[in-house]
């Protein structure tokens with residue numbers, strides 16, 4: 001089962017979620033295990049976009065490439 005990395009936009013907590021491909025295709029939206037927020041976004045390793053968040057400043061389009069599984 002693949003592991004997906006998510007980050008909470010509320011408390012900046014980073015966590016991993018294991019889900020089947022079918023579950024992910026249905027639109028996986030895990031809750032933050034720390035604060036319970038549903039404002040979680042997929043985290044792409046190597047990108048430093050977390051630090052410049054101000055609420056909604058996430059650029060989900062960048063960082064996608066071969067093997068990232070988002071297309």
Ligand SMILES: [Zn+2]
Pocket residue numbers: 008009010011012013032033034035036037
């Ligand atoms: Zn949180």
